[in-house]
Amino acid sequence: MDEPEFTYPEVGATAGSLPPGYHHFSVHRRIGAGRALFDRAAADILAYRMQKGTGIFHTADTAVAAPGTHLTVRLGLGPLAIHAPCRIVYTLTDPNRHGFAYGTLPGHPESGEELFAVEYHPTDDSVHALITAFSRPATWYTRLGGPATRALQHLMARKYIATLHHS
Known part of the structure; x- marks a missing residue:
């Protein structure tokens, strides 16, 4: 089976400089202190607990994030929900930085x-x-959403981070 192509050419760009022609955002928050918290939060992120904690997680091919894993998030409620397919581009496993894109x-x-x-x-x-x-x-309705769509992205980013406070 052929892998679907990513819908953008700058694959992996979140690891460096963000490409022009897109809306960029970054949310960076202190969630506490200590190596134990870091280790727990790293495990939570790699187990998709940010997505699960906000209620948008739908499916993933693997229990822990790994490059090439297909995952789907569910955006919206009820019959109007949209299943949004993604694939993990890379994982971070540096001694002081963990996560995935x-x-x-x-x-x-x-x-x-x-x-x-x-x-x-x-x-x-x-x-x-x-x-x-x-x-x-990538769709007419997200183009129509304009600033509201971007505001929702920022809200979701804050909710993702909030899930780590309760892990």
């Missing part, structure tokens, strides 16, 4: 990539959650 596949209402990560800062023992994304509308 997924990119959109055909059928997703947006085109782009999103990174979900946690960082440990040994200099002050702090732990920070990070969501970084670039996207642009």
Whole structure:
């Protein structure tokens, strides 16, 4: 079976400079302190608990994030919900930074990539959650949504991070 192509050419760009021509956003919040918190938050992120905690997780091919994993998030409620397919582009497993990025596949209402990560800062023992994304509308209804769609993305990023406070 052929893999569906990502809906954008700049695959992996959340690992560096975000490409022009997209809406960019980044939410970075301190969630606490200590290596134990970092380890727990890293495990939670890699087990899709950010998506599960916000209620948008639908399916994934693997129990833990790995490059190439297909996952689907469910956006909206009831019969109007949209199943948005994604594939994990890369994972982060640095000693002080863990997480993963997924990119959109055909059928997703947006085109782009999103990174979900946690960082440990040994200099002050702090732990920070990070969501970084670039996207642009891929459907008529997300184009029509304009600023409301972007506001919803920011709200979801804050909700993702809030799930780590309760893990």
